[in-house]
Amino acid sequence: MEEYDIAVIGGGPAGMMAAIAASRNSSKVVLLEKNPKLGRKLLMTGGGRCNITNRKPIKKLLNFYPQKNFLKHSFYTLTNEKLLSFFEEKGLSFIEEDDNRIFPETEKSSDILNILIDYLDDVTIRYDFEVKSIVENFIINDEIKAGKIIIATGGATYPQTGCSIENYTLTSHPLTDIRYGLVPLITKKDLSDIAGITLYDVIASYGKSKTKGNVLFSHVGLTGPGIINLSNEISEDINYNLLENDNPEIDVEIAIDLCPDFTRENLQDKFTIDFQAKGKTMVKNYLRLFLTSNFIDFFLDEINIDGETQLSRIDKKSKNRLIENLKRFTFEITAFNKNLAKVTIGGINLDDVNPKTMESSLTPNLYFAGEVLDLHGPTGGYNLKIAFSTGYLAGLSASEK
Template identity: 85%
Template sequence: MEEYDIAVVGGGPAGIMAAIVASWNSSRVILLEKNPSPGRKLLMTGGGRCNITNLKPIKKLLNIYPQKNFLKHSFYTLTNEKLLSLFEDKGLGFIEEDDNRIFPETERSSDVLEILLGYLEDVDVRYDFEVKSIVENFIINDEITVDKIIIATGGVTYPQTGCSIGNYCLTSQPLTDIKYGLVPLITKKDLSGIAGITLYDVIISYNKSKVQGNVLFSHVGLTGPGIINLSNIISQSLSYNLLDNEPDVDFEIAIDLCPAFTREELQKKFTIDFQSKGKTMIKNYLKLFLTGGFIDFFLDELAIEGETQLSRIDKKSKNRLIENLKRFSFEIIGFNKDLAKVTIGGVDLANVNPKTMESTLTPNLYFAGEVLDLHGPTGGYNLKIAFSTGFLAGLSASEN
């Protein structure tokens, strides 16, 4: 039976960070990863560029998260300055893009992973090692015994990275409902004809919730930052638990295609323009408001011929144009689960100490990253959770 002080289960960003920090204070740390190589999900983040964190001030950053009180201690323990210095000390610089998103200057997630793995020199790393059981006294697979365990097995997204529903069964820790997060939506209507077209800075509504951002049409539905962020709200509102069943999806979302105008302002503008520009075809006029490639689809949905001159459009059709510019709806029949970026739900935070990441039910058992009931929107917010909670878990386990 092999013996270690600390075992970290899961070789994603949270697990790697936990193992690194634990090795600073303990000489016997082992990292167990079921895949033949580590950090697979990290390599996929930010479209392969690795949106490593978000550089907003901590107070403003915390307000982004629904679980901000739980995250406060970990965020102040590993600040963005400390996080980035781990890489800058190894020669990797960073660039800041819109909305305070931070990327490595090389724009390669592999460079981030390479530096992290370099910090594991004092850690015993085992690949192709699937943890199937953890019994009393912390015996792993009947072959490794440890004093403390950090669970960083991730959620249910991207199963090719090692994430699995089965990972939640490694402990008896209470769980909240497990759901898809940051997930594209599948529409009832075939959108393949406009796949690749983006609507910029529109407002997407679901019930009383609204999110502003870009919408990208795919071959099966809707994606893009606006849709992805709204999907968290949608998923949480539905009653399902992936531990038991897939969600039954059938609802409507609406897009305000012209958020810069109110209905009244559009009405006034249409009245003036339809008189002064009467010979202009409607498909050309709509370029004032819509992305060019989307106009034909929009008019087809309204059964209005694109070459119709403004002067020949009746009042009913004009009102229908205005209504749909302000509220263009899609029926949603599913989540594109294979592209879900995060998991909503997980280990119940009520039973985890936010100052240490240790279970309040099982001493010497710690959690980090997506396995916890923690999530944020796109923009570096979820890797921030992974690195900060991993850092705190590794620090706490090795110091206590």
């Protein structure tokens, strides 16, 4: 039987970073990965460009997480500066885009992965190794014995990358409900005719929750940053658990403010002036001031207004309907597009994990890192930040104990 000081289960960003941090203190470390290669999900992040982190100051960054108090110590242990220098030492540079999103200058996720693998020189890696049992004294599959174990098996989404509901059953640790996160939404209305159209910088709302960003129409529904961030609120508001039901029924309404730079009063005043001054202009042409042109016909059909009607012939009722729908254009949501969920909401209950070490408070020498924990953030580099920081802290803590 092979013996190691530390066994890390899961070869994603959290697991790789945990193994790297653990091996730096001369611990004998093995990294167990069920796939034939490491970092499958990492290669898919940021559309293959790898949005590695978000460069907001830590105090401001933490406010974007529901679990900010738990994350504080790990974020200060592996700061963004420390994380980026980790890759810069290997010659990789970074660029910053809107909303403080950080990408490798090469815009290749593979460059991030290759550097991580390079740092794993002192780590034994076992590929195609699916952990099926962990018994007393940390014996894994009757093949490997470890003094400590770090579980970094990821969440339940993107099963093609190795993520699975079964990953949560490796220990008897209490779990919160497992849900889809950052997931596109399926609409009751068939949107095939406008698939591919993007609405830029609009505000999507659900109940009291609002997100600003681009909204993209797909054949089956809505996606884009403005939608998938809002999807977390919807998912958490619905009573379901993926351990019991992976296709929850949804019956909610979301609204899109198509003109966030105008109040209703502003639109009312502008319409009053423009409808008189531009009376011969057809309404579908006038709406180009507010909407992308290839969306206008769909919009007018939905609110039952003839686009070829001249502004001077629009009655008061129709004008008010235009204003109301420009500010609140609604869609009925019937399901999550579950195969495209980016993260998992829920996981190992944080009440049973020490945030200063990532060690279990129930089982000594057992640690957790990354998405397997009940941790998540919005899109924009926030979730990879969780993976790297908690992985680093778990590896460091396990090797120093």
